Amino acid sequence: MRGERRGGGRPGQGGRALNLRKIEAESYREALAKVRTAYGDDALIVGTRTFQRGGVLGLGGKQVVEVYVTETKTRGERLMELRGQAPRMPLPAVAAPAAYAAAPEQADAALDAPLPAAARERAAASERAPSAIDRRLNEIGLVLEQLSGEVQHLLRRSEGPPWGHPVLEEAYALLRERDVEDDLARQLIARLDRAVLPEEGMDEAALRGLVAAHAARFIDALAPAPAAPAGRVTIFVGPTGVGKTTTIAKLAARERYSSGRSVALITLDTFRIAAVDQLRKYADIIGLELKVATDPPGLREAIDSLAACERIFVDSAGRSPADELRLGELTSFVRAAPDAQVSLVLSATASARTLRRSIDRFARVGFRDLVLTKLDETQGRGVILSAIAHAARPVSFLTNGQNVPDDIEAADPQRIADLLLNGG
Ligand SMILES: Nc1nc2c(ncn2[C@@H]2O[C@H](COP(=O)(O)OP(=O)(O)OP(=O)(O)O)[C@@H](O)[C@H]2O)c(=O)[nH]1
């Protein structure tokens, strides 16, 4: 008999037999309620198991919680108790609890399921009638065990890919290695067309090429390039110390020397004593006119006075994303120059979370594109993707060093994808 193989007896056989039963529910709480309804306080939970039923490739499906219980008293003893009599041997057969009477095969099948060693130990221990406190402690232990199992399960899900295709799994691992956030890596992988993938592993270079091509399309879709070309006036805004002034010097020098355009600079940064001097030095070296605007009408006036210039770069004081007042001031400057475009400068050394916060705070100022600086100081390039996805704005320039004017390059989705996957 199956029950006896575990050293137990079938329901109604009497004696101090080990009657293992399985209760199934959608949650541990529901399972406990079912146990109480079926057995009252006489049940001892000896094991639990959680798994997904249904679904495809680990996705979807329903969580099932199985709880194995054994009664601490035989049904004969319980019956006698109810009748107010002491148990006698042999005990009369009693019906199985309602939950099992309906499906005895399932209950028997449950007895065939291998129990974990810990559960077997608990089952053996249950032959000594435990106190109510023992039972509660046992239950608490099992809840903790189950919670820890669920946490492990969640961790595994967030670490590992659920696609069941080796190339997709490798592509996912590659993106995660490059510090692409989990959510974005998953979105990108979902775009890879299974139909064109080889069943066996691709070589690393081919895999990177494939993922980079998809990443470029993904980036383009996240933040399509603006329809209008860059205008005459650009205001650079951003948190403190990210490289606004240095980037302006790089761009101004390139425009001046490579394109031969007439370029001028305006600074709004009268906040720090050295700020105007810093930009003036660059202006002198490159041979550019520099104007200082101390208030919004001053900015308007400066732009109007430079009508003959083909390109005007406007520097602003770095603003902490937390500084409402100064962000408000910056917004007033930007409003005074509605013909200007705004670039938000962010450092790629910041965490994805910090970048998102800056993007949210500078959204009130308004910006058309992103400039990401200090790529030379970062390892993973995944934060670029996080910034683009959150801002839903394209990256116009990337900077990768302190050298003026060399350490800057124009960005487009393909270039960003190459940097991301190939290290560029
Ligand atoms: N490694 C590296 N350093 C950079 C890069 N761009 C700027 N820097 C350095 O970052 C520091 C700050 O640069 P700034 O241009 O003064 O930054 P800012 O945003 O104008 O700073 P505030 O005006 O004070 O807000 C300087 O030491 C720059 O040389 C870059 O691409 N890579």
Ligand SMILES: [Mg+2]
């Ligand atoms: Mg500056």
